[in-house]
Amino acid sequence: MKFKKVCLLATGLVAAGVAIATSGCSSKSSDAKLVVSTFGLSTKQMRSDVLNPFAKQNNVKITTQFGDSSTRLTQIEHNPNSAVDVIDLAQNNAVTGAKKKLFKKLDFSKIKNFKYLSSDQQKLAKDTNTVPYTLNSLGIIYNPKKVHIKDWNDLWSSNLKGKIAIPDFTTTFGPAMLYIAGDHAKVAVPSDNGKAAFKAIKDLKPNVVKTYSQSSDLSNMFKTGEISAAVVGDYAVGMLQATDASLKYIVPVSGTYANYDNMGILKNSKNANAAYKFIDFRLGKAIQKKVASASSLNNAPVNSQVKLTPAEAANKTYGDIAKRAKIIDFYYVNNHMSAWISQWNKIMNQ
Incomplete structure (x- = not known):
């Protein structure tokens, strides 16, 4: 499949206000695909700061579903043959999805940046087969x-x-x-x-x-x-x-x-290799620093290598606030x- 560098198209709406968009960011020919289900807040920043850079770097065509956590989880639960590969969920929904065995059992050796998570965060990942990528x-x-x-x-x-x-x-x-x-x-x-x-x-x-x-x-x-x-x-x-x-x-x-937002790979994902790369990408130091910006997703980092200044830490679950959360x-x-x-x-x- 050939497509031009940085192509982003909203293709429609599905039930309960969950939007579908396609993001393909590469100048090269590629058959690699990834369907990402994520939150409906700050969609512009999600596309520009996470989806497009990953797609370009890995020569992957990304289709994205936007919506609230519980609605997207319900859709996955009721459609086990969903095309979604990676899903972002609030912690309580990640626990629910794990209990219902909706996620693929993760091979953490394929996630190089996993070692930079705290022991508690790693335990949460292993308990739920979903990886925390931010704390709010x-x-x-x-x-x-x-x-x-x-x-x-x-x-x-x-x-x-x-x-x-x-x-x-x-x-x-x-x-x-x-x-x-x-x-x-x-x-x-x-x-x-x-x-x-x-x-x-x-x-x-x-x-x-x-x-x-x-x-x-x-x-x-x-x-x-x-x-x-x-x-x-x-x-x-x-x-x-x-x-x-x-x-x-x-x-x-x-x-x-506090609440962790977690990433999981759906049990029936057809693009698991790209999904692992996507999870590792989002745990990386560079992207964790980038999305921590107030002008981006305002996501508190979980990668222990990322350090924020007091100004960067404002309005985030980081430092003193994280300690009392x-x-x-x-x-x-x-x-x-x-x-x-x-x-x-x-x-x-x-």
Whole structure:
């Protein structure tokens, strides 16, 4: 198959707002292909900083599926013969996919940069057959002209009635919101299976304008004044501040909850060699440094060779923030997910 250098074409939409695009970046003839399923946030930067450079360097034609993590996982689960080779998932979805045996058992000797991950990150990879490529965490973004927030407990203040947005339970940081509510109630979620936390969520409801599914929804809500504050993953901070530079982002000193984004190769992948190269490429020092930029994907590095300056580390799960970020046991969470979704919906959506 011949195609011109740097060709990128959006070819359509599929269910639930998941976009399909083709990226072929080579001046040479090639039969190598790769289908990548990834997040729908910062798609322009994903193409320019990750997909196109990999395609050009390896003479591979890439077809890309964009969308939220849970929707893309569901599609893969319901279509075991999907053409997807590599999928990017939030940690909880990676755990779910591993439990359902959707991924190929990885040969880590084929991933040269794997050795630069921490022992905990390597363990996560071996437990799930998906490799973490960035770490993100939860914070609060707010309009300082309207409110002032220092701590998670401030979200429950009567001064914020009808002024905040929080992630829906089925999103990446939905479970983390429950854990924050448990901290507010001073009862750890695993100690009572979330009973006190859900009571705190009920107490929070008067302050919540919306439980959102996509971080991009928040831009217009801040712009129109519909909300004054939102609980949000750090990966969305750059996008939100680009639309309103006055917005302030904090990670409370009391701590936060973190999530790894992982890459897995689908069990039925027909392009496993290219998939291994893609995973190794994204763990490499150069690309990890590049996508850490606020003008790129704002991805905190997992490669231990990458060092960020204080300015580069801003709004990332890195340094002091990483040290006070707690990792949720998603094996535990996923065992309770169905019941918790039902409880959440009864409180927030009725």
